[in-house]
Amino acid sequence: MGLPAAAGVLVVVLAWLAGPGLFGIAGDGAGAPVQAEVTQPAACSAGNPVESVTFSLGGKPRQGTLNGCGHAKGERVEVGVPVDAPADGPITVSAADTSAGAQDARGPIALVLLVFACFSGGMYAFLVIRGSGKLALLH
Incomplete structure (x- = not known):
């Protein structure tokens, strides 16, 4: 019984040390939010709508594309705006409210679910070992 429990604790500790990137929750590299103006809107009925926007970056007016629709x-x-935005040319930007990164509840919830999965696996191993030694499903 100690071996499954130790394996579960090891998995949880390694997941904790790996951080939010393990669960696919790492930040997306977006910089500070910037006010932009929609210059060419896109209809939401179009497949993969992209809108054109203008904004100021470093005191210079810039053009960008926003993967979205429904704006006037x-x-x-x-x-x-991405931190590694090119010095010239259009920049692909994202809506600021969809770029929260890992500062929400997904990381702790994923870790709790991992702990629950480890506990469930350990309990299953315990019940199999404690039983008659044979799996009832193999009869």
Whole structure:
């Protein structure tokens, strides 16, 4: 019984040390939110709609593409500009409210579910070992 419990504790500790990247929750590299203006809206009925936006980055006006739809021409939206944005040319931006990163409840919930899965696996191993030694499903 000690071996399954130790294996479960080891898995949980390794998952804790790996951090939020293990669960696919790592930040997306978006910088600070920037106010942008929609210059060419896209209809939501189109497949993979992309809108054109303009914003100021480093005191210079810049053009960008926003993967979204439903905004009106001239509407102000908050976008997240990537930290490694190119010095010239259009920049692909994302809506700022969808770029929260790992500062939400997904990490702790994923870790709790992992602990529950380890506990369940350990209990199953315990019941199999404690039983008659044979699996009842193999009869």
